[in-house]
Every structure is written in C-alpha cells, then in structure tokens.
Amino acid sequence: MSELVDARGLSCPQPVLITLEKLKLMDRGKVVVLVDTDTSRENVVRAAATLGWQLQESKPEGREYRLTLTKE
C-alpha cells in the first residue's frame, strides 16, 4: 500500500513541507504525491531526492501530476 500526499493548490513551500513530513515519518516504502503545478513537481522531486527517495513515475492527470516516490 502507498501513502498519499495531496499538495494540489498549495503554494510554496507547502507541497515540499508536507511531502517531507510524510517521507520522514515513513522512512521507506512508497508515497504518491498529487501536485498541480510544474514548480511543485520539480520542488517535491528535488527535495525527496535529498532524503534518498526516487521518482518512480510522474504521471500527468489532466492539469495535475501524480508523482510516485519510492525508497527501498
């Protein structure tokens, strides 16, 4: 099962803040993050990488993105 972070509609730095909060809580596994701007997508992926989380999939859904982050 993957955890979900809904960061749609939030402005900087909220998407990164709530994603990191969740990643730190989980330590490893799979997290799906929903964002609605390219800026948020880039920021979330960049910040997750600093904690060792990889972007497994970035799926556009209409005007939004569904980002799948994983860490072994």
Add this chain to the structure above:
Amino acid sequence: MSVIKDFFASRTGIICVGAFIGVFAALLQKWGNPGNMGICVACFERDIAGAIGLHRAAVVQYLRPEILGFVLGAMLSAFAFREFRPRAGSAPIVRFVLGMLAMIGALVFLGCPWRALLRLAGGDGNAIFGLLGLVGGIWIGTLFFKGGYNLGRTQATYASVGWLLPLIMLGLLALRLIFPQIPDQGQSGILFYSVKGPGSQHAALAISLAVGLAVGLVAQRSRFCTMGALRDLILFRQAHLFSGMLALLIAAFVTNLVLGQFKPGFVGQPVAHTMELWNFAGMVVAGLAFALAGGCPGRQLFLAGEGDGDAAVFVLGMIVGAAVSHNFGLASSPKGVGPHGIAAVIISLIVLLFIGFTMRQKTS
C-alpha cells in the same frame, strides 16, 4: 522542449538565469537606469504607481517597461511550455495586504531583494543591513511555516482570471505608446514622467522592454526567487535557488567592475540612506511579507504571468502600497527614513505577526 525544461530545472540552469539577470541589470544601469537600480521590482512598481498618478512624488514617476516585460515574458514562456495554469482563490485579501506591507518595508530600505543584491554588487555597504533584515524576516516566516501557517488552497479557474494581469500590463504598454515622454515635461496626456530624480533616469523603451521580456522568459522557466532562495536554505538546507541568487550578485559585481560602476562605501550611495537599523527593519518587514506570500516581488510577477491570480493580487497590493508609502510619508529618501516610516515599520510588523499567528489551519 524537454531538454530546455531539464536545463532550466538544473543547478546550472538557475545559475545561468541568476547571472543573466545580474549582467543585464548592471547593463541597464549603464544604458540609463538609476544607480544600483538596473532592475528593482519594488522601485519600478513604485515608479509605475507614480506614472499613473497614484502618488505625486515627482521624482519617482515613470512607467517602467521592465515590469511589463517580466509579466508578459513569463506568460509567453508559460504558454510555450504548456504551463499556463489559471488559478486563484487562496486568501486574495491577505495577499493584497501582504503586497502592500512588502512594498512599505521595501521602500523604507529603498529596494527589493534584487536591488539589495545589486546595491551590494555596486559597492553600497548599506545593502548589507537590508540583506540581513531580509534573512531575518524570512527566518521568522519559516517559523510560521513550521507552525502550520498557510494561506489555503488555490482552485483552477477560468482562463480569463490568469489573463487579467498580463492584459493590464498590455494596457499600460499601450498607454506608454499613446502618451510618450515629452522632453522636460512632467506630464504627457494622462501619464506622469519625472523630469529629475530616479524616475527621470531610464534606458530606452525598446531596450527596457526587451530585457524585461527576456528576464521574464528565463525566470519563469527556472523559478528564480530570492525569497525562496533564503527560505529553502533555512528551512530545508537546500541551496538550489540560492545558487541563482549568488550568481546574480557575482555577475552584477563583475559587470559593475568592468563598466566602472563599482564604488564601495556607505555615504552618498545612489538612492540609499545610511540608517542601519531602518535599512534592516524595513527589510525584515518585506522579507516576512514575501515569505508569508510565497515569493519575492519578481517571482510574484512571473507567477502572475503563468496564470496565478493570487500572485496578481499581491502585485496590485504592492502598487497600491507604493502609493500609500509616498502619500503618507512612509518611504525613505537619501536623507533617511520618511516622517512616518518608523511607525509604518512597527505597524506593518504587527499586522504581519497577526496574519502569521492567525492563519495556521492545518491542511487536510
């Protein structure tokens, strides 16, 4: 397209954009803009407020084409890369007030974060106090973020919402063309033009507009933001945006050296005063307001260009804030703070703390 996208999202990309802004800001000064003010988003919006008569400070009235270029360039970039996302509805009245307070604080210091860097790059030591204040204000902002502060979610909305600020900028450009500057005249039709002071110093229209468009294009792509630079460094120990900010400073410094524009000192610096405490405190106010609003003044223009109606409200707040600053004697001058500048800093800080403490609903 994706190669370009990846480049601008990279560390090299943001450094190149920072350097581009630094070099062209120094060049704009060479081409006619005021001292250490090749680009200043706060000052230029203040000049625009003067040009359309919202304030009558005769020395700071000019419809700065750079600002129009920033918004329109960002919009072109957003369309080219399919990133134009009309959105709005995240506490617009708060964003308006934050814009006003940001401008009031910036005009006590005499510059936005970009100009703080450009002032330092030109040798103005007073800028150090402004930059320290900026860091202080943003640091307070990060404490609010950690405490759950946020302005709530935006909603996707009608395309026209995203179009309005770019259209206003096009309208201003039309006014600038219909009522061009008449030498030694303070007014042309409905527009005001400074005949002396910083407002009278400007590069040619085509040059200002071209540089503005180019900066808007690359800054939208790279998400260049000076407030974000410091915020991410403090909050996440992440130096991505900060490297762009540093590149701006170094590039402007080197260009100033080459052009003979580097003049180190504290006294007699262009459009600056030497009151350390109020240079610092003014930027604490501005920095905190930028942090609470999610972007420095430049970034707000680029966001507005890509369809963010809330950022557009912040921009309008800044323009109105400039009018209030000059009409009420809050803005500084080279002689020092304005008659009511100190009171304005204190009241602004209280309002910012009120906003920070009371808007802490956790997002679900």
